[in-house]
Amino acid sequence: MNNTYNFALIGAAGYIAPRHLKAIKETKNNLVAALDKFDSVGIMDSFFPNANFFTEPERFDRHLDKLRRMDKGREVNYVSICSPNYLHDSHIRLALRNNAHAICEKPIVLNPWNVDALQTIEKETNKNIYTILQLRLHPSIIALKKKIEEGPKDKIYDVDLSYITSRGRWYYVSWKGDLEKSGGVATNIGVHFFDMLSYIFGPVKENLVHCLNKDKAAGYLELGQARVRWLLSLDYNDIPADIKNTGQPTYRSITVDGDEIEFSGGFTDLHTASYQDILGGGGFRLEEARDSINTVFHIRNSKPMGLRGDYHPLLKNTNCK
Numbered sequence: 001m002n003n004t005y006n007f008a009l010i011g012a013a014g015y016i017a018p019r020h021l022k023a024i025k026e027t028k029n030n031l032v033a034a035l036d037k038f039d040s041v042g043i044m045d046s047f048f049p050n051a052n053f054f055t056e057p058e059r060f061d062r063h064l065d066k067l068r069r070m071d072k073g074r075e076v077n078y079v080s081i082c083s084p085n086y087l088h089d090s091h092i093r094l095a096l097r098n099n100a101h102a103i104c105e106k107p108i109v110l111n112p113w114n115v116d117a118l119q120t121i122e123k124e125t126n127k128n129i130y131t132i133l134q135l136r137l138h139p140s141i142i143a144l145k146k147k148i149e150e151g152p153k154d155k156i157y158d159v160d161l162s163y164i165t166s167r168g169r170w171y172y173v174s175w176k177g178d179l180e181k182s183g184g185v186a187t188n189i190g191v192h193f194f195d196m197l198s199y200i201f202g203p204v205k206e207n208l209v210h211c212l213n214k215d216k217a218a219g220y221l222e223l224g225q226a227r228v229r230w231l232l233s234l235d236y237n238d239i240p241a242d243i244k245n246t247g248q249p250t251y252r253s254i255t256v257d258g259d260e261i262e263f264s265g266g267f268t269d270l271h272t273a274s275y276q277d278i279l280g281g282g283g284f285r286l287e288e289a290r291d292s293i294n295t296v297f298h299i300r301n302s303k304p305m306g307l308r309g310d311y312h313p314l315l316k317n318t319n320c321k
Contacts, residue, residue, distance in 0.1 A: 005029045005279070006074060008064060008100070010091045011082030012053070013038040016105055019271040020080045021047040026272045027279055032067065032074060035060040057094070064098040076100045085188065086181040089114050096125045103130045103278060107191040108289045110183045112297055115286050122286070130283040133292075134270035135196040137277065144261055145200045148225065157201065159228040161193055162253040162314060166236035167215075177214065179300070186217040187296040190232045194221075195292035201226035204295055209302040210311040211320035218312045218320065219299060226256075231312040238318050 007024050011017055012034040021043065024031050031048035034041065037055055044051060054060035068075045079095035081088055081104040089109050095102040108131040109115060122129055135141050148157070175181040182188040198204060202224020211218040216233035231238075239251045254261040277283050307316060 005077040006067075007031045007078045007080055008033040008035070008060075008076045008095075009080045009082065010035045010060075010094075011084075011105075012036040012041045012044060014082045014084075017041075017082045018043050018047075020082055020103075020105075023272040023275040024048075024080065027275045029078075029279075032076060033060065033063055061094055061098070064094075064100070068099055078103055081105060084175040084181055085110055085183055086175070089118065092118060092129055093121060096121055096127045096129070099125070099127065101128045101130065103132070103275070103283075105132050106195075106289075107183060107187055107293060107296065108286065109293060110187065110297070112290065112294050115290050115293060119286050128283070129286055130278050131286070131289045132271065132274050133192060133195050133199075133284045133289065134274050135192050136199055136284065137270050137273045140261055141196055141200070144256070148200055153225075155225065157226045157256050158258075159197065159201070159226045160253070160255045160312065161197065161228060161230040162251060162312070163189065163193060163231070164233040164235070164238045164251040165189065166239070166249045167234040171234060172214065179214075183296060184212075184217070184300045185215065185232050185234060186212075186299040189234070190217070190230075191292050191296050193230070193232075194295045195289070197221065197226065197228055198223060198291045198295070201228075203291060207295060207298050207302075208309065209299055209304045210306060210308070211315060211318070212299070212302065212304040213320050216318060216320050217299065218315045218318075219302075220310050221295070227310070229310060229312040231314050231318075233318065235318070238314065240314070 007029055009020060009031060013036040025047050031051045033052045035054045035057060039055055064076050077100055079100045079102050081091045081102060083091050085107055088104050092102045092104055118129055171177050176188055204221055204223060206222035209219040215235050218231040221228040243251045
């Protein structure tokens with residue numbers, strides 16, 4: 001990786017932006033411009049204090065266009081997108097209009113038909129759209145995928161996915177608590193888990209929803225080689241008592257045939273690994289994100305069936321019944 005690329009970043013004040021700033025820095029590239037309607041972006045001083053900053057998308061877009069037209073060597077090669085989910089589609093288009101590749105946080109879009117439209121624009125502009133599917137690069141997930149691939153082809157695994165990450169009242173006031181803007185719990189905090197599961201065990205054959213609240217969701221997926229019971233929650237009260245007693249505000253667990261898959265560590269470095277993969281000629285494209293977008297779209301548009309069938313064992317202890 002001998003080239004140094006110029007980056008712009010959209011959503012510099014957001015939660016996930018520091019991981020992208022770190023990834024740009026650690027891959028020895030340069031941030032020349034950033035955008036956010038909020039100006040609390042002092043984190044940029046730790047990475048790229050000389051980057052131009054904008055609070056208005058019109059001026060940011062104009063600046064990228066000027067760099068492309070008038071300042072050879074400073075034109076933006078990649079735009080990193082860390083904005084709210086419902087704006088991803090628009091900001092990807094902004095990147096490609098300015099002759100730059102796009103690197104977008106998950107979920108890359110909210111609706112399946114947006115994938116088709118963006119693929120058309122990729123062809124028109126000859127620029128690539130990449131998404132961050134960081135769990136595919138986690139060592140534990142890589143090892144599990146290898147184990148499944150080398151195992152019996154006709155074996156069906158029993159999988160339980162539990163992810164409970166407590167959030168305060170602010171969450172429901174922010175765009176993340178707005179179904180139209182975030183896609184809801186299953187989309188906002190679950191899409192990369194669903195991607196990881198289908199990446200390992202094959203495509204979705206059946207998708208049932210047992211619970212669908214503003215702060216939690218649960219259901220059942222039948223994949224090519226797995227039966228998956230899943231629970232996603234933002235409610236601290238849903239954390240198992242033994243975990244609460246340790247003082248942890250988060251519970252993350254994946255079991256395969258009763259065996260725990262340890263993947264609690266290593267998350268903070270996965271964005272840098274994602275950038276290295278993209279800049280090295282790899283990366284995950286729109287088509288690879290399609291299955292997970294279809295999955296979460298189906299979930300949020302489903303009528304929950306309640307505690308019937310093969311539901312997640314923790315669900316009976318929640319207020320979602």
